[in-house]
Amino acid sequence: xxxxxxxxxxxxxxxxxxxxxxxxxxxxxxxxxxxxxxxxxxxxxxxxxxxxxxxxxxxxxxxxxxxxxxxxxxxxxxxxxxxxxxxxxxxxxxxxxxxxxxxxxxxxxxxxxxxxxxxxxxxxxxxxxxxxxxxxxxxxxxxxxxxxxxxxxxxxxxxxxxxxxxxxxxxxxxxxxxxxxxxxxxxxxxxxxxxxxxxxxxxxxxxxxxxxxxxxxxxxxxxxxxxxxxxxxxxxxxxxxxxxxxxxxxxxxxxxxxxxxxxxxxxxxxxxxxxxxxxxxxxxxxxxxxxxxxxxxxxxxxxxxxxxxxxxxxxxxxxxxxxxxxxxxxxxxxxxxxxxxxxxxxxxxxxxxxxxxxxxxxxxxxxxxxxxxxxxxxxxxxxxxxxxxxxxxxxxxxxxxxxxxxxxxxxxxxxxxxxxxxxxxxxxxxxxxxxxxxxxxxxxxxxxxxxxxxxxxxxxxxxxxxxxxxxxxxxxxxxxx
Numbered sequence: 446x447x448x449x450x451x452x453x454x455x456x457x458x459x460x461x462x463x464x465x466x467x468x469x470x471x472x473x474x475x476x477x478x479x480x481x482x483x484x485x486x487x488x489x490x491x492x493x494x495x496x497x498x499x500x501x502x503x504x505x506x507x508x509x510x511x512x513x514x515x516x517x518x519x520x521x522x523x524x525x526x527x528x529x530x531x532x533x534x535x536x537x538x539x540x541x542x543x544x545x546x547x548x549x550x551x552x553x554x555x556x557x558x559x560x561x562x563x564x565x566x567x568x569x570x571x572x573x574x575x576x577x578x579x580x581x582x583x584x585x586x587x588x589x590x591x592x593x594x595x596x597x598x599x600x601x602x603x604x605x606x607x608x609x610x611x612x613x614x615x616x617x618x619x620x621x622x623x624x625x626x627x628x629x630x631x632x633x634x635x636x637x638x639x640x641x642x643x644x645x646x647x648x649x650x651x652x653x654x655x656x657x658x659x660x661x662x663x664x665x666x667x668x669x670x671x672x673x674x675x676x677x678x679x680x681x682x683x684x685x686x687x688x689x690x691x692x693x694x695x696x697x698x699x700x701x702x703x704x705x706x707x708x709x710x711x712x713x714x715x716x717x718x719x720x721x722x723x724x725x726x727x728x729x730x731x732x733x734x735x736x737x738x739x740x741x742x743x744x745x746x747x748x749x750x751x752x753x754x755x756x757x758x759x760x761x762x763x764x765x766x767x768x769x770x771x772x773x774x775x776x777x778x779x780x781x782x783x784x785x786x787x788x789x790x791x792x793x794x795x796x797x798x799x800x801x802x803x804x805x806x807x808x809x810x811x812x813x814x815x816x817x818x819x820x821x822x823x824x825x826x827x828x829x830x831x832x833x834x835x836x837x838x839x840x841x842x843x844x845x846x847x848x849x850x851x852x853x854x855x856x857x858x859x860x861x862x863x864x865x866x867x868x869x870x871x872x873x874x875x876x877x878x879x880x881x882x883x884x885x886x887x888x889x890x891x892x893x894x895x896x897x898x899x900x901x902x903x904x905x906x907x908x909x910x911x912x913x914x915x916x917x918x919x920x921x922x923x924x925x926x
Contacts, residue, residue: 459618477602482562482592485571489560489590492516496586497577507531521547521587530584547587550574554585562592569593635664642671650794668794675791679825679885686818686888720747777809777816777848777915781841784820795828798836807841807848811915815892819850819900819913822885826911827854835908844914847898853910859902867902889913 492514499510507522511533522530527544547554553574560573571590576583641649650668720743727740781803792799809816820839827837835855842849859867868890893900893913900913 486560489571489573504531519589523585650790772812774810778803778805778807796834800836800838802840804842819889823852823911827852830856832856847914849912849914851910851912855908858904
């Protein structure tokens with residue numbers, strides 16, 4: 446499943462939000478009416494205190510205060526004889542009505558009374574029964590804040606709240622998907638690169654934008670790991686190349702030694718026997734002419750033996766040669782193009798640009814493995830010494846009857862005092878902090894000697910250009926050795 450991680454993260458977060466909403470909703474539904482009633486109770490209590498403070502405490506002043514308060518309470522103010530002082534209800538401005546309404550409830554009117562919530566039948570209201578004295582006269586106050594219909598409002602608001610929560614979860618899911626997808630996509634791409642590297646495909650690199658975060662650090666580390674592995678493999682292949690040649694040389698040397706010992710043992714028997722007989726004849730012969738003849742004959746055999754021994758010594762100290770490999774005919778242009786394709790991601794990861802100048806359809810009959818060795822070592826050398834954010838130019842063209850491969854990097858030139866050293870074994874000009882075995886250019890030089898061709902470099906106005914001329918020869922050409 447392509448977005449498995451994305452969906453998992455979104456599901457975890459959405460479930461968490463849903464659980465929080467599921468826990469908080471009942472608490473909200475329970476506390477909402479309680480908090481509202483408490484608030485209305487405080488409002489009634491504050492209104493009562495302000496009502497008692499009205500001066501003068503008469504009908505007109507109380508009416509003016511009520512009209513300015515903006516409340517919709519039902520208010521009754523009357524004295525000990527049930528005479529109304531002020532009522533917000535016109536029909537209540539009647540002594541008999543007030544007596545009938547509050548006559549059996551007078552014990553509720555206390556100076557310390559507080560508003561209470563009552564729910565009688567279908568009526569819900571906050572009521573206050575209180576009294577106070579002024580100028581020796583007692584007044585009774587009843588305030589009623591009708592809350593009928595509030596429950597329906599709460600039910601409707603809770604229903605709306607449910608839709609809001611559902612919409613919130615959906616919107617959060619969409620936002621989370623859009624926010625998480627880029628990060629998860631980057632993780633998938635890094636994982637694919639790491640998987641390809643584990644399958645020995647070192648030409649891949651993470652090509653996405655590397656952000657300054659944990660995922661960016663992971664992508665950078667994976668690219669750096671791939672570069673290090675590729676560089677180490679190149680160095681190992683160079684060492685392996687030298688070791689194979691050393692092993693071949695030792696095997697040939699051992700075989701030659703055995704053959705020489707066998708042949709020398711056989712070939713020296715006859716001249717030694719001749720010399721022995723000649724010396725014996727010189728000792729016993731009395732004629733000077735015969736002595737001279739035997740002496741010259743003995744010296745001739747000794748000269749032959751000396752020449753044989755010299756040939757043996759020359760053969761045992763002869764330099765080793767690169768092993769003969771079978772040449773093949775192939776499209777050199779296509780081969781270099783493929784090598785460039787395989788290394789394009791590596792070059793890009795080094796913050797360099799690969800520029801190609803390859804003449805199409807150039808065919809060669811040569812050793813393809815050696816061409817790959819030359820290209821890889823020239824390219825590795827160019828990457829090591831290229832300036833930051835510069836270009837590496839790969840060229841393949843005909844030159845003086847041969848096909849010339851050149852790799853140029855933009856950067857510092859090679860000093861004159863190093864020009865004769867760079868082709869020697871283990872010598873390197875890699876900048877500080879960049880490891881190199883120094884075998885690459887040495888192997889290129891060995892291949893050039895084997896093919897009887899030329900290799901070299903030129904300091905250009907932009908940097909350094911290394912080149913190699915590949916000869917076009919038949920696989921049976923005896924130029925190989």
